[in-house]
Amino acid sequence: MSVSTAIQIYRLLACILLSGYAVGTGIKEAAAALNGLMLAYDDSTGLWDLSDPDAAWWQSSVALQATLDFMTASGTREHLPYANYTINMQRAPLAWWPQGGGDFRAESTDDTGWWALAMTSMYTLTGERSFLDIALEDEAYMAQYWTLSECNGGLIWRIQDVSYKAAISNELYIELTATLHNLIPWDTTFLNRSLDAWDWFKDSGMINSGWLINDGLTKAANDSCINNNAPTWTYNQGVVLGGLVQLYLATGDAQFLIFGRNIAGAVLASAQLSPGGILTEPCPLEGCPDGNAASFKGLFIRNLAKLNAHLPDRPYSLFLSTNANTMYVNARSSSAGDTDLYGMLWQGPFDKTSIGRQQSAVMLLVAALGV
Template identity: 30%
Template sequence: MLLNTGLVSPALLLLVAGGASAQLANSVTAFTTLQTWYNNSTGLWNTAGWWNAANSLTVVAELAAADSSILDEALSIFETTYSVAPSANPSNGLEKKVESNGDIVTIYPAGWPYNLLEKRASSDSSDPSAWLDGANDDAEWWALAWIAAYDVTGNDTYLALAEGIFSDIANSWGTYCGDGGIYWETTNNYVNAIANELFISLAAHLANRVPGNSTTYIAWAEKAWNWFATSGMINAEGTINDGLTTNCTNNNQTTWSYNQGVILGGLVELNKASANQSYIDSANSIAEAAISALADSNYVIHDACEPDCAPDATQFKGIFIRNLLLLQDASPKDLYTEVMQACATSIWANDRDNGTNELSVDWSGPFISPANSSTHSSAMDALIAAISI
């Protein structure tokens, strides 16, 4: 997007077009590398987890929307993942724990996913429960991934699956904190930010894609946002902490980048469905506070865990950039453009293995080995965002 509102010279237009072309080429190269981790037997990407695969699928859909040259391959990936991924659903044995420093990480059962393939081989992909693993946020990531695939393909099967997942989660609405919100997972009564932000975003996305039921989805999104905005998870600095204590106060845990990002896309989609400038104002306030907290002097985004962010936080920054792009499209600011361009440029120059084109966790560099499909797909979010700005 050109931010100059005056006349634009032909030379500048060529420069901008050249930059977009370079970012597109980088993204396609990165896509080729991402697919070296793709496993056709599981429909997932090796070296990362169940919910990370949903984000990799979203990244594939984003790139397919930007570049039709990968569309046929993207369609094949969607079809394969839809057909076989439920066979690897880790719901029988998925555990999560809180580390000593308070950060929550995902632990998968020994041998996952291969020890589940035969046991779960009859899973019906159209059944929303086939995508549930006991963690509400994991299921919501998959629902948003299938909406992204629907946006590219128009395949109503994917949209219906997202609706079904939302319906299952909505049935669990209501926590001990004001009788609102949802819990992070079905066996742990932790009220956290990400599960509730994803709930808002998912409801708002559906409101804009299911006209026959838009009123219901708008009502859910507005109800969830009104609860979230007053829950205490947004701190005095305007950023979002990880969740609430058992006394329903801000737990002051890490200000993760993805918690700052998901709500941006959710509010943008909600504003599309039910126009209210306060949604955009809130999104801008959170985005600006997040950039102040998370960007370095070169406008590159970081999480506090770097370089040791495995297994979950390796995914977080790309989610922030993905949703910042949605906000930039709705409410353009030079700051957002600068951040997205800086991240994409630095990743390719400083955080890439020149031999494999793998992308690692610290976007300022240097490249940290080994990279995996989570670090790589997260960085791809930034490359893809830079195509359209």
């Protein structure tokens, strides 16, 4: 089945799905979900982990990003003090990573990348140069782990043992460098780095024959690097879309949007990633590796919305609104006082709350505001 045929069938199914009830999510629902996320905010650390001891450090950067996305979309600045507090608390030297430490330099390149992108959002929102300076420092930290000795390029993922060319680290670097170019007048350095990183990435083998992105590369018998056929996590399909949009804005070259369409269309056409037209991780609810996976869908959906906004036919608007409405109806907690908390499966039923689940819900509801 072609991608275009799959999308046409999906649109028909979505209309049938939505015809059974009248729903619609908006700013009120997004604000309520963000308030649910803020229930997990720990004033002593500036992290979103108070009720979720398994939350990873990088997930607080995503929670920060979700908060910034809401403020950008709504015009409110109510949560800006929390954002500033989180940044001030977390940019301090980290005792658990003495080799780097400070300003979000971490033991894995993707952790630094998440925080750096949030800093570009803070700079865009506030105009305060200090946030851009942190993002620049983080880019320099990531760039030093681009290695030619394995796979002919690419950022390594884990710094301590200089191992693994992972999709997510390189996607984040593409988006970060292109974003920096678009924020800095007369820049050429970051655009060239982003273009080089994209050229390496698209030829690396991580994009499989079905236009989906596996988790990373592994060595073959002849010492070359090949696709490791690891799961096609939704965030690996999403972050690259953000990078492609930034490269399109930087160059005006429509090829980047075409690449984005191919990847996004493959997700929508996938029976594993979009069963019944609802975004789903490629693992059973009980089989996802850890709490990290709960954050992935929100990261895909926010970047799909970015791509959608730059395509004249807005091909993903129905997908965005259908997922938001389905989640609102089927995945919300029914417990008294907790009705704006959301579970892992947007198809439902609600299972439990976590940082990843809630920040993904916020990102979905914010993304649907633009359709």
